[in-house]
Amino acid sequence: MKPILLISPVDGSVYAERMPLTLQAAAAVAARAKAAQKGWAARPLDERIALVKAGVAKLNDMKDVVVEEIAWQMGRPTRFGGEFGGVNARTDYMSQIAAETLAPHMIEDNDKFRRYIAREALGVVFIVAPWNYPYLTTINTLVPALIAGNTVVLKHASQTMLVGERLADAFHAAGIPDDVFQNVVLDHATTEQLIAARAFNFVNFTGSVAGGQSMERAAAGTFTPMGLELGGKDPGYVRADANLEAAIDTLMDGAMYNAGQCCCGIERIYVHESLYDAFVEGAVKWVSALKLGNPFDAQTTLGPMANKRFAAVVRAQIAEAVAAGAKALIDPKLFPADDGGAYLAPQVLTHVTHSMRVMMEESFGPVVGIMKVKDDAEAIALMNDSPYGLTASVWTQDYETAQDIGRQIETGTVFMNRADYLDPALCWTGCKDTGRGGSLSYLGFHSVTRPKSYHLKKV
Numbered sequence: 001m002k003p004i005l006l007i008s009p010v011d012g013s014v015y016a017e018r019m020p021l022t023l024q025a026a027a028a029v030a031a032r033a034k035a036a037q038k039g040w041a042a043r044p045l046d047e048r049i050a051l052v053k054a055g056v057a058k059l060n061d062m063k064d065v066v067v068e069e070i071a072w073q074m075g076r077p078t079r080f081g082g083e084f085g086g087v088n089a090r091t092d093y094m095s096q097i098a099a100e101t102l103a104p105h106m107i108e109d110n111d112k113f114r115r116y117i118a119r120e121a122l123g124v125v126f127i128v129a130p131w132n133y134p135y136l137t138t139i140n141t142l143v144p145a146l147i148a149g150n151t152v153v154l155k156h157a158s159q160t161m162l163v164g165e166r167l168a169d170a171f172h173a174a175g176i177p178d179d180v181f182q183n184v185v186l187d188h189a190t191t192e193q194l195i196a197a198r199a200f201n202f203v204n205f206t207g208s209v210a211g212g213q214s215m216e217r218a219a220a221g222t223f224t225p226m227g228l229e230l231g232g233k234d235p236g237y238v239r240a241d242a243n244l245e246a247a248i249d250t251l252m253d254g255a256m257y258n259a260g261q262c263c264c265g266i267e268r269i270y271v272h273e274s275l276y277d278a279f280v281e282g283a284v285k286w287v288s289a290l291k292l293g294n295p296f297d298a299q300t301t302l303g304p305m306a307n308k309r310f311a312a313v314v315r316a317q318i319a320e321a322v323a324a325g326a327k328a329l330i331d332p333k334l335f336p337a338d339d340g341g342a343y344l345a346p347q348v349l350t351h352v353t354h355s356m357r358v359m360m361e362e363s364f365g366p367v368v369g370i371m372k373v374k375d376d377a378e379a380i381a382l383m384n385d386s387p388y389g390l391t392a393s394v395w396t397q398d399y400e401t402a403q404d405i406g407r408q409i410e411t412g413t414v415f416m417n418r419a420d421y422l423d424p425a426l427c428w429t430g431c432k433d434t435g436r437g438g439s440l441s442y443l444g445f446h447s448v449t450r451p452k453s454y455h456l457k458k459v
């Protein structure tokens with residue numbers, strides 16, 4: 001077996017190196033997780049919640065090292081801190097709703113019958129996590145899975161391997177037993193073999209469409225339930241009645257934050273013709289003010305992409321679009337840190353069409369295409385003209401209009417005057433190639449538990 005290397009986008013150095021587990025060692029991890037599960041589930045719910053919250057508190061104690069490591073691993077500027085706001089809010093919310101959500105749903109309870117639906121932990125939950133929000137994407141499943149009484153095996157992205165180690169350190173330091181939460185380094189083949197061997201009772205995969213398809217193929221015939229949180233090509237739609245300044249600010253931040261590497265980042269924008277010129281002007285101004293550079297520099301607002309191969313995809317999409325008639329409005333000379341590799345100047349494209357990859361395939365980088373539309377119908381048709389369905393962001397002054405448009409859009413979330421945000425109380429879900437299942441909210445607990453019906457009769 002070959003070691004897995006974590007190449008830092010900051011300077012191209014090898015930041016970490018780990019040997020993946022052999023299939024035999026990985027199977028032993030899964031077996032230990034299985035053996036530990038009944039004992040963990042038998043502990044009182046309050047105790048599990050307290051231990052999970054204590055684990056997250058220990059992670060907060062590691063803030064400085066976590067922020068520095070995120071920058072080295074995937075390039076996010078340190079000025080943005082870690083992901084602690086979201087990690088803490090999601091942990092608190094899921095903890096707060098656990099008792100009510102996991103309580104039996106009583107249908108009848110009297111001297112003749114007791115009938116109810118209970119929720120039971122699934123067993124061993126396997127999390128396969130991506131690098132782009134390495135803590136948040138893991139927490140979304142880790143917290144409800146453990147609270148519900150599952151044990152967890154985590155395989156993090158090679159680009160952010162150290163995140164799994166930090167989480168395990170924090171949770172174990174808080175008193176969660178080693179076998180209840182295990183972090184592993186695995187290659188793809190071993191990951192797939194474990195799933196095919198029914199080592200897990202639930203797989204949560206967050207990542208690319210191709211990765212999700214590999215998970216499904218590996219699980220074929222095993223009936224292992226799976227949550228698939230895959231790619232996106234999320235649109236913003238600016239209606240004629242929008243607050244222009246707020247729309248520019250939020251949509252451009254949604255397109256550029258984290259160097260565009262957000263599953264629900266804004267990747268395409270449709271603007272009513274009456275606001276189009278002003279929107280484009282504002283967008284160019286907004287993007288021109290970004291500072292591309294070393295993520296450890298306090299001035300930097302745009303770090304390198306996580307890997308130069310991701311930047312190469314974005315460069316190719318931009319070049320193809322320009323060759324096909326798109327206009328690139330940002331002069332790359334404004335961003336001298338662009339090195340042709342992981343450090344990539346942001347870009348705003350107009351004169352784009354849906355025949356261009358940049359408007360149809362996930363870019364996952366600091367580029368956005370803007371198109372002019374004449375009415376809601378045209379905007380809705382364009383928003384739906386996508387293989388993906390994660391979120392859509394509609395800009396209007398009117399709730400009713402936003403809801404009406406929302407009903408016609410094929411996505412898991414509809415935002416009005418917001419974008420690129422996960423609300424822990426709402427289900428994080430998608431349709432089409434964005435995947436299946438849901439995390440966060442009370443439904444997030446349903447993903448990691450199964451219903452069990454009790455039909456008790458006195459005779």
Ligand code: NAP
Binds near residue numbers: 130
């Ligand atoms: P990725 O390449 O699919 O990898 C995701 C994870 O799956 C990594 O741990 C990766 O391991 C593993 N993996 C990929 N293919 C595998 C295979 N065939 N067998 C076993 N393991 C496999 O995705 P990524 O580049 O890390 O993440 C970016 C993608 O995630 C984007 O498409 C983004 O939209 C999506 N995403 C979606 C959401 C959502 O909520 N919908 C949230 C965040 C990200 P290695 O790293 O070792 O290859």
